[in-house]
Amino acid sequence: MFKFLLVFICLLILCGFTGELFAQNTQIKGFIDGITTYQKGQVSFGFEEQDLFITSQITDRISFLGETVFKFSPSSPTDFDVSIERVVFKYNYAGNHSLLFGKQHTPIDYWNDTYHHGRVFYPTIYRPLLFDANIIPLHTTGVRLQGDNLGDIKFGYDFMVGNGLGSTDVQDNDKFKSVTVAIHIKPADGLQIGTYFYSDVISKGAIPHGFTLPVKYQVNQNLLTGSIAYFGKRYELLAESTFAYNHTDSIGTKQTNASYIYGGIRVTDKLVPYAKVERINYQVGEMYYVKDNVTSFIAGIRYEISYLAVIKLEYEYDKKEIEGQINKVTAQFAIGF
Amino acid sequence: MKAFLFKIVFINLIVFTAYLSVKAQDMPLTIIANSKGAPSELTLGQLRAVLKGEKLRWDDGNKVTIALMKTNTPIGMNTCKRLYNMTSNELNKLFLALVFQGKGEAPTFFNSVSELQTFINQTPGSIGIIESNTTNNERVINVDGKKSI
Numbered sequence: 293m294f295k296f297l298l299v300f301i302c303l304l305i306l307c308g309f310t311g312e313l314f315a316q317n318t319q320i321k322g323f324i325d326g327i328t329t330y331q332k333g334q335v336s337f338g339f340e341e342q343d344l345f346i347t348s349q350i351t352d353r354i355s356f357l358g359e360t361v362f363k364f365s366p367s368s369p370t371d372f373d374v375s376i377e378r379v380v381f382k383y384n385y386a387g388n389h390s391l392l393f394g395k396q397h398t399p400i401d402y403w404n405d406t407y408h409h410g411r412v413f414y415p416t417i418y419r420p421l422l423f424d425a426n427i428i429p430l431h432t433t434g435v436r437l438q439g440d441n442l443g444d445i446k447f448g449y450d451f452m453v454g455n456g457l458g459s460t461d462v463q464d465n466d467k468f469k470s471v472t473v474a475i476h477i478k479p480a481d482g483l484q485i486g487t488y489f490y491s492d493v494i495s496k497g498a499i500p501h502g503f504t505l506p507v508k509y510q511v512n513q514n515l516l517t518g519s520i521a522y523f524g525k526r527y528e529l530l531a532e533s534t535f536a537y538n539h540t541d542s543i544g545t546k547q548t549n550a551s552y553i554y555g556g557i558r559v560t561d562k563l564v565p566y567a568k569v570e571r572i573n574y575q576v577g578e579m580y581y582v583k584d585n586v587t588s589f590i591a592g593i594r595y596e597i598s599y600l601a602v603i604k605l606e607y608e609y610d611k612k613e614i615e616g617q618i619n620k621v622t623a624q625f626a627i628g629f
Numbered sequence: 630m631k632a633f634l635f636k637i638v639f640i641n642l643i644v645f646t647a648y649l650s651v652k653a654q655d656m657p658l659t660i661i662a663n664s665k666g667a668p669s670e671l672t673l674g675q676l677r678a679v680l681k682g683e684k685l686r687w688d689d690g691n692k693v694t695i696a697l698m699k700t701n702t703p704i705g706m707n708t709c710k711r712l713y714n715m716t717s718n719e720l721n722k723l724f725l726a727l728v729f730q731g732k733g734e735a736p737t738f739f740n741s742v743s744e745l746q747t748f749i750n751q752t753p754g755s756i757g758i759i760e761s762n763t764t765n766n767e768r769v770i771n772v773d774g775k776k777s778i
Contacts, residue, residue: 317734321725347728352692357731380731384692388685392731410729440732441683561716599722628725 318348325411325626331619338364343409345378355382361409376461377409377431392436395461399436399450399474400428400488401532402519412599412626415528415554417606421570421588422550426502427536427581428515429457429490432470446478448486458498458507468493482524490515494580511580512539528556528564538580546575556594564594585613600628656760657777658707661746661767666691666754670771673778679756680712682724682733691754695736696745698758704742708758711778 322344329336345359359378364371379394399405403420407413408430422428434454441448452472455464469492476486494500494511519532533551549572556566568590574583592606603625610618660676666687671679678684684693698705700717709720724735739745742763749757749767756770761777772778 319728321728345729347731347734349734355731355734378731382731384685386686388683390685406726406730410726413726413729441678446683596718599718599725 316348320346322629323410323412325624328623330621341409353384388441389439392438395431395433396436398429398432399472400490401517402486402521404430412602412628415556415566416568416590417604417622417624420552421586422572425572427550428534433461448476450474456492457494457500465498466495482522484521486519488517509540526558530554540579543577543579546578548574548578548581562596567591587611602626658758659761659764659777660758660770660772661749662756662770663749663753664768667756667770673773676772682727687754694752694755696748696755696757697736697738699738699740704760
């Protein structure tokens, strides 16, 4: 009995000691939002994704970021799915230059890499429609070189090679790799101007994220995005435009353009009225995307209780080629915790 | 009479506390740093960039670690206003966004100046802000040639 106690105490001491040795700065944070919508004479209550993200400084130069989302999924037996959204190992090899590996938000435009699941950061309730139209690849698993805040104009770059569209999180579905190149500058406080390029070959038979049916033809895809973001003390502006070029051998190259412009004015410390106009236009004969030309307009008001709690009220009008006209009023309470 | 005296003392205490708080927010600030990492001289622009998490490493290779007083303390509020040109809320949002994007680390926040000073002394690459009249033997970083700002 004594021997057992001695071993137990020694183990406890050892655990405590090793705990000291490997003390890490690990933090868990999260986001969630509740929404109420009014559409076609019906009021609905609900909540969206519950997002948890973990950051941990492993050594002086190595860090980890993980992000997991729990979301409603009618096809799941429990009505909810768990999704690994990001697993990023980062090695800061020199100055402001880092090497990243893992599943990441594709650095394809400002919104995707800046807000993504962090709804408390969103200037509007929902993300732009081009995200749900599967026009841009939201995540890429691969290796990325990143630099930020270099020189007087605060130049930044991302160069990423990853599994292409149609791949799973653990394996590429074909021999082709996606390539993303992004550059930006921050010439003044709150201002960021960037341009982004993405290229991939989507194999015949692949089922990219968000698609329900396999792609019928091999598609060579190139995406080009330009963006300007300004979030100052009083004025907010975010404008992005993406040109997508999908090439198939049978019909040649078709162009899709998705653009939006958001503007807001901070009238008090906490209150920001805003508006957003968005348009997605597909060229006739587009084979890869579901052709559904959209014009959308929203007007809303945002009340920032604190940096961790935001209320938004928004009116949205969409005119869609397939669904027709949509009128919707949405209220959202988004928090960080 | 007792109640009247109590009221007078109570009001004076409130006024005195408010005075101390306002005074603390006007106090000059001094930038202190560990012996390893930060250079002995910075411009105000360079300092602001460092404090906003825009610099990951010092020229000697040490990782930049920012130490601040909590944003609800008078020194913390003074720091937000004068060095970040932000409210406490804006500063917290800035760092939450930076951490979420995986582009940086949040500062380490302290309740007391002595804790912050100890942290600076023990952490290579650290840089922190305290009031000028509370410096002990820490390494002081000149900003635009001045010991306090």
